Every structure is written in structure tokens, then in C-alpha cells.
Amino acid sequence: MLTTAQRATVVPPGPPSTPRLELAEERTNVSVLDGGWWPRSTDPVAELPGLVVALTARYGPIHRLMLNADAWDTRVRRLAVPDGVVRIGWFDTLNPAVVVATTGRGVQIDLLVVPPTTGEADAKAMMAAAADPGNRLRAAAILNPA
Numbered sequence: 001m002l003t004t005a006q007r008a009t010v011v012p013p014g015p016p017s018t019p020r021l022e023l024a025e026e027r028t029n030v031s032v033l034d035g036g037w038w039p040r041s042t043d044p045v046a047e048l049p050g051l052v053v054a055l056t057a058r059y060g061p062i063h064r065l066m067l068n069a070d071a072w073d074t075r076v077r078r079l080a081v082p083d084g085v086v087r088i089g090w091f092d093t094l095n096p097a098v099v100v101a102t103t104g105r106g107v108q109i110d111l112l113v114v115p116p117t118t119g120e121a122d123a124k125a126m127m128a129a130a131a132d133p134g135n136r137l138r139a140a141a142i143l144n145p146a
Contacts, residue, residue: 009078009085016049016082021111022127023058031135036112036127036142037099042073044088052081055101059109062086064102071096071113097139112139 023035039047044067052062061083069075069090079086094100101109112130114123129135129142 010076011080019050022131024131024133028133033130034109036130038114038123060103066100068094068096
């Protein structure tokens with residue numbers, strides 16, 4: 001793992017992948033999460049551009065992502081995406097099972113991050129739970145049901 005964040009804008013080597021993502025039909029004041037995302041790896045350069053493209057299509061331009069510093073293979077501070085550059089903040093205190101995106105209008109989108117090694121049936125169920133507008137469970141409770 002890279003211990004210091006790269007300061008230059010990183011340009012992914014290929015087009016963004018299609019993310020495995022499920023979003024709530026509408027945002028509510030009741031739900032804790034706005035949806036679930038199941039990345040294929042822990043490589044932010046490979047995974048984040050597709051997520052940003054999908055979120056931009058739904059919520060408008062994404063300006064910033066916040067991620068757990070220890071949950072990803074490398075740390076980049078700025079990532080080129082088709083519509084511009086997204087700034088990325090890395091936090092030791094952010095739950096590794098959550099990614100937070102913010103739009104230029106200040107809308108905050110909180111997503112469950114399903115570990116890449118999760119089986120397909122479980123991952124789909126977890127993403128559906130996170131996207132349920134009536135969901136009141138936090139990420140840890142969805143990933144580790146009692």
C-alpha cells in the first residue's frame with residue numbers, strides 16, 4: 001500500500017468500468033445510506049471512475065469522494081474522470097464499508113461498500129438493503145447481520 005497520497009491528477013489507463021451499484025429510487029430523511037456499491041477490486045484507479053460516472057448521471061457532477069485510508073491499495077488525491085477531475089480524501093476514521101461522495105451543489109451521497117470478495121448473492125442482497133429507502137441500518141449491520 002502506498003503510504004503517502006499521490007498529489008498529481010491520476011489518469012486511468014482505460015475507459016471507466018460499469019459499476020455494480022444499486023441506488024435508492026429517492027433520497028429520504030429516514031435512510032442511513034443512499035445505496036450500495038460492490039467494487040471488483042480495491043484499486044481506486046480502476047474502480048472509482050465508473051462509480052463517479054454513474055453517480056454523476058444520477059446526482060450531477062461529483063466533486064469529492066471520501067474513503068477509508070486503509071481499505072484501498074493506493075491513495076490518489078485527484079482522479080481524472082470523463083467530465084473533469086474528482087478530489088479524493090483519505091480518512092483513517094471513516095468506516096471502510098462506506099464511501100461518501102459530494103456534488104457541486106453540496107449533496108452528500110453515502111454508499112455501502114461491499115467487499116470485492118463477497119459472493120454475488122450476498123452482495124446483491126447487501127446492496128438492495130442499502131438502497132432500501134426505509135433502511136435504518138448502518139453499513140456494519142448490513143455487512144455483518146446478527
